[in-house]
Amino acid sequence: MLKTITAFLASLGASRARAAGNFHPHSQLAVKAGDVLVQPLPDGQGWSSLKVFAVDGATAHCLTYETSIGKPALASLAQAAVRMAHAPRAAASLAEGWELAGNQPATARELQGLKYMDFELYVRLTGQDVDTIMRTATEHFERAGMHAAEGRRIDAINEYGKAIELYPAYTDALGKRAFAFMELGLHQQALRDLDESIYLNPEGMAAFFAKGECLLKLGHLDEAEAIFTEGQELFPEHASQFNEFLRRTRAFALTGRPA
Incomplete structure (x- = not known):
């Protein structure tokens, strides 16, 4: 039993180490529309990710994805399940502690959820006439x-x-x-x-x-x-x-x- 517990704790430490070693956070990131950001979960057992729809002054309008086991990339996030269609955040809170995975404009599928959360922003981002x-x-x-x-x-x-x-x-x-x-x-x-x-x-x-x-x-x-x-x-x-x-x-x- 002791060996089993020791092995389990060791595996947790190893997973955290792998996540940390595969993570390259920015310290002064000025986010912009289309930026995709990732970071490991606090327990090291997965990754969280988000995409910035737009930045209005001090507010970043974001979409969040469901957590993933492995480090997400732009290609995998294109088919990832959406967790929150609209999650406004202080842009300053994204300036550090996140890794920039790349920049990819929001897809029509991703913007569809925004229509129900913030119609005015949806219309603006899709270039339609209200x-x-x-x-x-x-x-x-x-x-x-x-x-x-x-x-x-x-x-x-x-x-x-x-x-x-x-x-x-x-x-x-x-x-x-x-x-x-x-x-x-x-x-x-x-x-x-x-x-x-x-x-x-x-x-x-x-x-x-x-x-x-x-x-x-x-x-x-x-x-x-x-x-x-x-x-x-x-x-x-x-x-x-x-x-x-x-x-x-x-x-x-x-x-x-x-x-």
Whole structure:
């Protein structure tokens, strides 16, 4: 047993030594867009890596990759899994303790995640025109509304989806698509859109109330009760509506049947 423990500790020391010997950190690195930086983990059991999207003053906008066992290179990182699509850091924190693996502009795949994290930065880095994007998204939104008014809910959902794909923070489209899902009985899909809408706009009463309805329909009664209770405090002008559905939720919990 003692030999096994000794060998294990020796292997840890060897791995740290290999990592340290293969690591050439910079001491005065002025990072710029496209820089790919790597460094060994503190325990020596892998490597962390990141790519700088852009540098705005004292802030470096970065993408981080999942840790790797071996020292990453530009070629391997091209297919590496992304850990965080947008991780802003103080540029000064990258000036030392990191090794510059090279410089490689962000790929379309890497920038796609940024669209959901920082839309303005995404538009700027991809060289698109925000007015054109919003105009096209609005066209899809209006087309979806026409489909919904005529009862073509699937077509409406598809058009709302196109608007959201162009502009992920389109809360009106998220809400309308959620309602279309609810009309089709697809409450789990609706719940995802409602959660995103509430995250983007916590003051959206309709989305908040609809979330409670979805939870009720899905049988998540404790969560639904919490939503309807909180809704009375957040939206006092609609307290009676929330209270009515709170009553229904509690009756459902007692009888096992919708009120």
